[in-house]
Amino acid sequence: MTTEAWEAGAFRARIDEVLHRFVAEEADLLVDVDASLGPVAAELEAAVAHGKRLRAAFCYWGWRGAGQPDSEALLRAAASMELVHAAAVVHDDLIDDSPLRHGRPTAHRALRAAVPHHPRGGGAARSLAMLVGDLLMSLAGQLFVTSGLPAAYLSRARPLWAALARDLVAGECLEILRTGAAPDTAASLKVVRYKTAKYTVEQPLLIGGTLAGAAPRLSQGYSAYALPLGEAFQLRDDLLGLFGDPARTGKADDDDLRGRRPTALLAETWRLADPAQRGRLTALLADEKGDEGLDEVRALMRGVRAPERVEAMIAARVDEALGALDGLDAPRATVAALTSLAHSASTRLS
Numbered sequence: 180m181t182t183e184a185w186e187a188g189a190f191r192a193r194i195d196e197v198l199h200r201f202v203a204e205e206a207d208l209l210v211d212v213d214a215s216l217g218p219v220a221a222e223l224e225a226a227v228a229h230g231k232r233l234r235a236a237f238c239y240w241g242w243r244g245a246g247q248p249d250s251e252a253l254l255r256a257a258a259s260m261e262l263v264h265a266a267a268v269v270h271d272d273l274i275d276d277s278p279l280r281h282g283r284p285t286a287h288r289a290l291r292a293a294v295p296h297h298p299r300g301g302g303a304a305r306s307l308a309m310l311v312g313d314l315l316m317s318l319a320g321q322l323f324v325t326s327g328l329p330a331a332y333l334s335r336a337r338p339l340w341a342a343l344a345r346d347l348v349a350g351e352c353l354e355i356l357r358t359g360a361a362p363d364t365a366a367s368l369k370v371v372r373y374k375t376a377k378y379t380v381e382q383p384l385l386i387g388g389t390l391a392g393a394a395p396r397l398s399q400g401y402s403a404y405a406l407p408l409g410e411a412f413q414l415r416d417d418l419l420g421l422f423g424d425p426a427r428t429g430k431a432d433d434d435d436l437r438g439r440r441p442t443a444l445l446a447e448t449w450r451l452a453d454p455a456q457r458g459r460l461t462a463l464l465a466d467e468k469g470d471e472g473l474d475e476v477r478a479l480m481r482g483v484r485a486p487e488r489v490e491a492m493i494a495a496r497v498d499e500a501l502g503a504l505d506g507l508d509a510p511r512a513t514v515a516a517l518t519s520l521a522h523s524a525s526t527r528l529s
Contacts, residue, residue: 187519190239194232197258201322202227205314218293222286222311226265229281229429233412233524234260234383240516241387241401244509245394252327256390259326260383262319267347267378269312273305274351275438282429286311316344328390336389343382350374357441362449367441368410375416376409380524396508403503404517407496411525414493417442418486419529421477427529433473439464444480444489451483497525 206220238257247253271277272285279285287308297303320340324333350373357366384401393401419428420435421444435442452460456479463476480486500521504514 237383238387241384244513245391255326259323266315362446375413380409381405408500411496448485
């Protein structure tokens with residue numbers, strides 16, 4: 180992909196090649212330590228087997244937007260963003276005790292088979308998954324610093340790596356602290372911003388731009404585009420989590436409700452509901468029913484038009500992001516690519 184045209188499929192293939200080769204080599208080194216580590220190595224590779232590679236794409240176009248050419252070294256640095264995501268997913272699934280990801284058992288569920296004789300098998304599998312996530316985050320840093328970019332470029336991006344990790348952890352902690360609390364849209368949107376928007380869109384864009392020596396004005400434009408788009412991305416995820424097709428999303432469609440997670444969808448339902456509806460919603464969330472109870476929650480949400488409200492929130496944020504591109508001092512190819520990425524991030528079905 181050396182032309183100015185943005186070919187998303189070709190870009191994903193290039194990122195996949197980097198990730199799969201790098202992680203396969205690391206998995207082999209892990210098994211060289213001891214053959215019993217095979218299941219752990221397998222989960223390491225499974226963690227990067229799928230993905231839209233949006234974070235790598237934002238990093239790539241942050242670099243290109245600052246006037247730098249296509250580069251294999253930059254591609255490796257961009258791929259490291261996907262390892263951050265893979266680590267976050269493993270940890271997030273562990274925190275939420277999610278059963279499925281990409282249509283397969285999550286790491287902590289899959290690793291249960293690796294410890295059949297352990298006296299606390301479930302806990303041991305969760306510990307193994309936690310370590311897989313930790314290793315993925317470590318590998319993200321390794322891939323970044325060994326990308327082949329000049330040391331001076333890497334050095335100026337180092338503070339952004341610290342901010343990325345801090346914001347991601349802050350968002351996860353806020354979600355845990357808010358889980359089960361009274362629904363509040365402002366609080367939910369703060370979780371959205373720190374848990375997803377910053378590390379999915381803003382930090383990859385800023386890291387790519389900083390690596391390339393972007394001027395402050397360009398970086399400010401990146402943030403003006405990235406934050407509303409990142410929020411729209413997570414709001415879409417919230418809708419898909421409850422109203423999406425599990426065959427497409429590859430995830431269980433009851434995780435958010437059963438876990439009482441502080442989603443904006445739940446907060447908007449609460450805000451729009453009358454006292455009787457709030458009472459019924461409280462009872463449904465407290466009672467671990469089967470599909471019938473979940474279906475009633477969905478019907479209640481539709482009744483107060485909460486999904487439409489969240490759709491409006493998504494549309495407003497995408498419009499804000501696209502508006503920021505109008506004043507972005509970047510090449511036309513970058514603006515076109517970021518426009519395409521905005522649509523694919525906010526209108527996806529999985």
